[in-house]
Amino acid sequence: GENVEQHPSTLSVQEGDSAVIKCTYSDSASNYFPWYKQELGKGPQLIIDIRSNVGEKKDQRIAVTLNKTAKHFSLHITETQPEDSAVYFCAASSGTGGFKTIFGAGTRLFVKA
Amino acid sequence: GAGVSQTPSNKVTEKGKYVELRCDPISGHTALYWYRQSLGQGPEFLIYFQGTGAADDSGLPNDRFFAVRPEGSVSTLKIQRTERGDSAVYLCASSLRFERGNEQFFGPGTRLTVL
Numbered sequence: 001g002e003n004v005e006q007h008p009s010t011l012s013v014q015e016g017d018s019a020v021i022k023c024t025y026s027d028s029a030s031n032y033f034p035w036y037k038q039e040l041g042k043g044p045q046l047i048i049d050i051r052s053n054v055g056e057k058k059d060q061r062i063a064v065t066l067n068k069t070a071k072h073f074s075l076h077i078t079e080t081q082p083e084d085s086a087v088y089f090c091a092a093s094s095g096t097g098g099f100k101t102i103f104g105a106g107t108r109l110f111v112k113a
Numbered sequence: 114g115a116g117v118s119q120t121p122s123n124k125v126t127e128k129g130k131y132v133e134l135r136c137d138p139i140s141g142h143t144a145l146y147w148y149r150q151s152l153g154q155g156p157e158f159l160i161y162f163q164g165t166g167a168a169d170d171s172g173l174p175n176d177r178f179f180a181v182r183p184e185g186s187v188s189t190l191k192i193q194r195t196e197r198g199d200s201a202v203y204l205c206a207s208s209l210r211f212e213r214g215n216e217q218f219f220g221p222g223t224r225l226t227v228l
Contacts, residue, residue: 004155006155034216034217036219041221042221043117043204043206043219043220043221043222044156044204044219045219046216046217046218049216089155089156091155100158100161100169100171100172101146101158101217102158103148103155103156103157103158104155105153105154105155106153106154106155
């Protein structure tokens with residue numbers, strides 16, 4: 001079945017440094033890749049997304065890259081701040097038979113002040 | 114405006130009991146999704162609705178789980194004969210339209226504990 005793998009599971013960075021989270025997906029028909037941020041006790045919130053016809057997208061300090069050939073996509077956060085500390089999930093929208101969204105297992109990001 | 118709301122926020126029940134979890138989507142959103150999130154894991158797809166009909170229920174783990182959305186707005190996830198393994202946070206999300214790439218807005222979830 002469809003699968004999304006995400007790593008690292010935990011990432012600790014110093015404030016101001018960059019953070020990179022990487023994901024791979026299995027369903028070659030997937031063509032929509034959202035990233036979510038989840039804070040304690042809350043539901044996930046979309047922070048950025050990318051479609052398969054684009055290789056890179058940037059929104060202020062956040063950027064996402066996609067390599068469809070390798071089935072890899074990555075989240076880059078620059079100039080990290082303590083408020084970036086949260087769990088981040090990558091996801092892929094399954095292209096087979098519907099619009100199921102398959103999530104990775106998450107990366108817990110700690111930004112140390 | 115109001116976001117997605119879910120009630121109750123916490124539910125503790127005993128093994129074998131029946132539970133209902135409610136989701137109120139954002140007004141006007143036609144698509145509604147249910148996910149289950151276990152500790153330390155990402156949300157796991159259960160079912161989604163386009164309007165009143167279940168477009169894909171392939172994520173429901175077994176026939177103890179059922180969901181309805183009779184008027185195309187509020188949805189209820191129903192779990193019969195609960196088991197300890199059903200303990201998780203159940204998340205609901207809605208999106209404006211039923212199409213890939215339409216942003217899903219999540220509620221805060223219902224934490225279900227089966228003793």
